[in-house]
Amino acid sequence: MWLDGCIQSIVVNGSMSRWRSEKNAVPQRFTLGPVLFNIFTNDRNVEIECTLSSFADDTKQSGAVDVPEGWDAIQRDLGTLEKWACVNLVRFHGAECRVLHLGCGKLWYQYRLRDEWIKSSPDVKDLGVLVDETLDVSQQCALTAQKANHILGYIKSSMASTSREVILPLYSALARPHLDYCIQFWSPQHKKDMDLLEWVRRRATKMARGLEHLS
Structure with missing residues (x-):
């Protein structure tokens, strides 16, 4: 993702897990597990305004924030995701969520997930690749x-x-x-x-x- 000017992108990265005990489960490290999980969570992007991407149990939300309305859209989507999680009996681990600010702008907003502030981080490791706020490798x-x-x-x-x-x-x-x-x-x-x-x-x-x- 390449951003010009003072456009700022916010990426929220978090893991999800079932909190209800199940009698049957798919063994870990099997391909079937992530496939079934993706099918189960396929409706996460309903009513989401920003870009939402996922891999297995990791969900990333991103959006451009050059005006306050951009911050409002991301925060509304976080609330939508939280409502979806409650309905589907899953939860986002707030302690594992991070906000990554990209771009030249200084409009660094804070975001809430439930009643907790999401911590900002200068870099995020995603699928083994470290991405920092300057996009320097x-x-x-x-x-x-x-x-x-x-x-x-x-x-x-x-x-x-x-x-x-x-x-x-x-x-x-x-x-x-x-x-x-x-x-x-x-x-x-x-x-x-x-x-x-x-x-x-x-x-x-x-x-x-x-x-x-x-x-």
Whole structure:
């Protein structure tokens, strides 16, 4: 999402769960669970003015706030969501909800969910990707490089062989997915961020015997 001028976007992120005990349930980590949950919550966007998106039990509400009417629309939608939750015997975890302000404007409003104020946050981690209020991906690149680098350390300390037949498959299976995950979204633009990620790849090349000259 790209915002120009002083348009401000508010993203509210929260989890939902059933509070009524059930005798039958779908085991966790099964694809069927999120599918059934999405079917159950498919009518969440009824009478919602702002943009509403969801994945499994996470719901995100966003809207442009450059005039007070924008704040009113978001707050009304929060009330609509809360009414929907009460009717369907689910609840939003207020402690897990966050408000993320994006854009150049300074109209930072506060929002309520039930009788609680929702806390503002300078960044939000969504599906493993860190998004901050400046849309800068440097922190995401640093965290990604750190994870991949730790995995390379485990590979180096636990494997007796450093042949390319051993190191490259392990790198491709364990470390590279962290470097490639959702990179279409957080694709780095700064040279320092690209160099940081490239350093991890060069380290993996140095670890493989016979490929040192490529690093």
